[in-house]
Amino acid sequence: MATVVTTVRRSFGTHWYAWAMVLPVVIVLAVLVGYPLGKGVYLSFTDANEANVARTIGVNHIEATYKSVGLDNYWKVLSGQEGHFYSRLGWTVVWTASCVFLHYTLGLGLALLLNRPMRFRALYRVLLILPWAVPAFVATFSWRLMFNEKYGVLNAFLTKLGMDPVDWLGDATLQKVSAVAVNVWLGVPFMMVAILGGLQSIPRELHEAAEMDGATPWQRFRHVTLPGLKSVSGTVILLGVIWTFNMFQVIYLLIGQGASSESEILVTYAYRLAFQGVRDYAGSATYGILILSLLLVFAVFYRRMLTRQEAVR
Amino acid sequence: MRRGISVAAVVGVLALTATACGGDGGGGNDGAKAASDPGSVSGTVTWWDTSDATNEAPAFKKLVSAFEQKYPKIKVEYVNVPFDQAQQKFKTAAATGKGAPDVLRSDVGWTPGFAQLGYLKDLTGTPALDKPEDFLEGPLKNAAYQGKTYGVPQVTDTLGLLYNKELFRKAGVDKPPATWQEVKDAALKIKEKTGAEGIGLSPDSYYSLPFLYGEKSDMVDVAKKKITISSAASRKGIETAVDLVKSGAAPKPAGTDGYNALKTDFKNGKLAMLLDGPWATKEIFGGDAYKSKDNLGISAVPAGSTGTAGAPVGGHNLVVYAGSKNFDASYLFTRFMTDTAQQEQASTGVGVLPTRKSAYTKDVLADPVRSAYHQALSKAHPRPAIPQGGDLFTDWLQHYTKILTLKEEPKAGLDATAKAWQSALLKDYGIEE
Numbered sequence: 001m002a003t004v005v006t007t008v009r010r011s012f013g014t015h016w017y018a019w020a021m022v023l024p025v026v027i028v029l030a031v032l033v034g035y036p037l038g039k040g041v042y043l044s045f046t047d048a049n050e051a052n053v054a055r056t057i058g059v060n061h062i063e064a065t066y067k068s069v070g071l072d073n074y075w076k077v078l079s080g081q082e083g084h085f086y087s088r089l090g091w092t093v094v095w096t097a098s099c100v101f102l103h104y105t106l107g108l109g110l111a112l113l114l115n116r117p118m119r120f121r122a123l124y125r126v127l128l129i130l131p132w133a134v135p136a137f138v139a140t141f142s143w144r145l146m147f148n149e150k151y152g153v154l155n156a157f158l159t160k161l162g163m164d165p166v167d168w169l170g171d172a173t174l175q176k177v178s179a180v181a182v183n184v185w186l187g188v189p190f191m192m193v194a195i196l197g198g199l200q201s202i203p204r205e206l207h208e209a210a211e212m213d214g215a216t217p218w219q220r221f222r223h224v225t226l227p228g229l230k231s232v233s234g235t236v237i238l239l240g241v242i243w244t245f246n247m248f249q250v251i252y253l254l255i256g257q258g259a260s261s262e263s264e265i266l267v268t269y270a271y272r273l274a275f276q277g278v279r280d281y282a283g284s285a286t287y288g289i290l291i292l293s294l295l296l297v298f299a300v301f302y303r304r305m306l307t308r309q310e311a312v313r
Numbered sequence: 314m315r316r317g318i319s320v321a322a323v324v325g326v327l328a329l330t331a332t333a334c335g336g337d338g339g340g341g342n343d344g345a346k347a348a349s350d351p352g353s354v355s356g357t358v359t360w361w362d363t364s365d366a367t368n369e370a371p372a373f374k375k376l377v378s379a380f381e382q383k384y385p386k387i388k389v390e391y392v393n394v395p396f397d398q399a400q401q402k403f404k405t406a407a408a409t410g411k412g413a414p415d416v417l418r419s420d421v422g423w424t425p426g427f428a429q430l431g432y433l434k435d436l437t438g439t440p441a442l443d444k445p446e447d448f449l450e451g452p453l454k455n456a457a458y459q460g461k462t463y464g465v466p467q468v469t470d471t472l473g474l475l476y477n478k479e480l481f482r483k484a485g486v487d488k489p490p491a492t493w494q495e496v497k498d499a500a501l502k503i504k505e506k507t508g509a510e511g512i513g514l515s516p517d518s519y520y521s522l523p524f525l526y527g528e529k530s531d532m533v534d535v536a537k538k539k540i541t542i543s544s545a546a547s548r549k550g551i552e553t554a555v556d557l558v559k560s561g562a563a564p565k566p567a568g569t570d571g572y573n574a575l576k577t578d579f580k581n582g583k584l585a586m587l588l589d590g591p592w593a594t595k596e597i598f599g600g601d602a603y604k605s606k607d608n609l610g611i612s613a614v615p616a617g618s619t620g621t622a623g624a625p626v627g628g629h630n631l632v633v634y635a636g637s638k639n640f641d642a643s644y645l646f647t648r649f650m651t652d653t654a655q656q657e658q659a660s661t662g663v664g665v666l667p668t669r670k671s672a673y674t675k676d677v678l679a680d681p682v683r684s685a686y687h688q689a690l691s692k693a694h695p696r697p698a699i700p701q702g703g704d705l706f707t708d709w710l711q712h713y714t715k716i717l718t719l720k721e722e723p724k725a726g727l728d729a730t731a732k733a734w735q736s737a738l739l740k741d742y743g744i745e746e
Contacts, residue, residue: 051430056410058636062431149567150574170568170718255569275401277704277738278430 107191132189198232355386422703464630466668500562513575527617
């Protein structure tokens with residue numbers, strides 16, 4: 001014990017400057033991340049809602065009357081009593097998987113195209129990055145107008161071709177397809193740019209050598225390009241999963257805040273709990289912690305899988 | 314080490330100054346001065362106005378400057394807050410006690426909920442509520458919660474049946490339909506003779522209420538503590554609406570933005586009838602079909618099979634935040650804005666309906682739209698004055714949209730709505746079969 005204290009003291013004595021430099025960041029992180037997270041965990045063990053938390057209304061201070069309920073909230077959600085968790089989780093997983101799959105494959109395709117020498121390459125790159133530069137809510141609202149059943153451009157096009165107009169955002173299945181389409185449109189540019197960077201870091205000689213050895217284009221892609229992209233791909237897919245899992249704007253703004261019960265993902269549902277009716281702080285916090293845990297578990301396993309693959313090679 | 318300490322000291326000093334700034338109030342008291350000596354009241358009132366920023370707000374801003382002229386010692390901080398964000402914004406500000414306005418223009422559906430959470434000042438007997446007997450009964454009831462009045466009605470509205478007179482004439486329909494059966498007959502006739510669609514039914518749940526009231530039912534029965542949305546009578550009303558869609562008398566509404574699409578069609582003469590409130594008329598008069606304002610007919614909402622007709626009472630109250638630092642000035646402001654003269658001015662300027670009987674003057678009623686809605690108000694139905702009143706529509710909206718777009722059977726949707734209400738909002742209520 002005493003040795004630990006001495007070690008700490010000695011390390012502080014020599015590195016106090018580093019500690020001082022780090023201190024502001026630590027404080028900011030503690031205030032902006034640590035405190036809300038701790039509060040969220042705490043609230044998820046209580047039955048707190050808008051009517052029973054402490055509040056200050058002018059000169060009146062109303063005392064908190066909520067109480068601890070232990071793991072009750074988690075039990076209600078996980079045992080299916082609360083009724084919405086598993087259906088939402090199922091759709092959230094489908095949504096994340098399909099979006100990230102399309103993001104990655106389309107991004108890879110475009111990056112391969114743009115990586116070859118061609119005329120106006122810079123122009124294409126700029127044009128393809130545009131969807132990413134538009135704020136997500138602006139893009140979502142424009143898509144919403146295009147999907148409009150009566151006055152949207154998509155249905156105008158379909159009727160021109162002699163087909164029946166489609167209720168894009170009204171039907172539960174089509175709603176989901178539309179949402180995926182919008183999110184793919186929004187997310188592909190990022191993947192494209194990231195993969196393009198990865199492609200450019202693969203030494204040219206590797207391709208040339210493979211070509212010399214008589215490898216077909218597919219063999220070159222399979223054995224030179226893909227392995228060369230591994231570290232970039234691993235990171236962007238992990239990021240993509242986390243972002244898409246929590247992609248609030250597209251779902252909430254595209255499908256609307258009303259008639260969207262089946263197409264809600266976990267985060268939009270947690271938002272509804274927190275901001276609808278008498279605000280259910282406890283329920284919303286429970287969902288938040290569950291979402292965080294799911295993503296943490298995913299990230300840990302994913303990283304482990306990547307390192308294991310590295311080790312095999 | 315010394316440098317580290319001084320950084321901490323600076324941070325500490327900054328934090329202290331920041332909190333010190335928040336504590337300053339000024340001239341606040343209990344409202345006695347507003348009654349005895351209004352001229353001596355001074356200070357600032359922050360008002361969150363939720364009216365439409367382009368169409369309505371300029372008229373209200375004019376009233377605010379008139380107030381400042383009358384009470385030169387009081388300054389009004391005018392803030393226009395978009396209607397669809399105001400409820401959440403106020404709740405957040407009110408709960409933390411920081412940044413909430415002194416006076417808010419609150420939808421009638423929000424008022425009981427705010428009152429239950431303790432955010433509002435009881436205005437019963439205060440100078441804010443001047444001559445309560447002069448207010449229309451429906452709006453005043455909508456401002457009350459558990460026998461106390463928490464808001465002063467500022468404007469009121471209700472739904473009416475808007476119709477295109479030219480299309481009616483072309484199809485040979487000589488009078489506006491008075492029951493849903495007549496609506497169906499007229500709509501089909503118009504569709505056959507003119508090619509225009511019959512009646513627009515918005516998939517927004519608020520517009521389902523006339524169908525419930527027409528069967529003498531409602532969403533809930535507060536006195537009996539019963540959820541009545543899934544009762545046989547309610548189902549009959551909703552089935553009437555579905556029948557209008559199925560028979561082709563009403564076009565199938567779009568699931569998203571359905572209301573706006575219908576309004577656009579009505580504006581352009583592609584739709585003969587629309588159920589809507591006075592707030593929509595300004596936009597409708599901008600449409601091609603209503604270049605001559607005479608072409609727009611307005612009558613009361615049609616009756617159901619019981620022969621009674623009813624439309625919901627909507628509108629807005631001015632409410633005073635319980636944590637206001639200056640009740641005197643807030644009361645005076647609330648009272649001024651809801652006085653007969655100001656209501657009259659707002660009504661002729663914006664087209665909204667006054668809440669005071671004495672404000673229905675000749676000038677106000679000279680406008681055919683206002684006089685038609687004034688008549689419709691006599692058949693209007695106050696909404697349940699329970700804290701959950703505003704939230705009932707959220708669950709119901711999801712199912713009503715599905716029912717009306719023929720994606721769900723009425724019974725299944727109504728039962729699911731009743732269950733959702735009982736499990737989340739009305740835990741101590743029973744469900745009436």
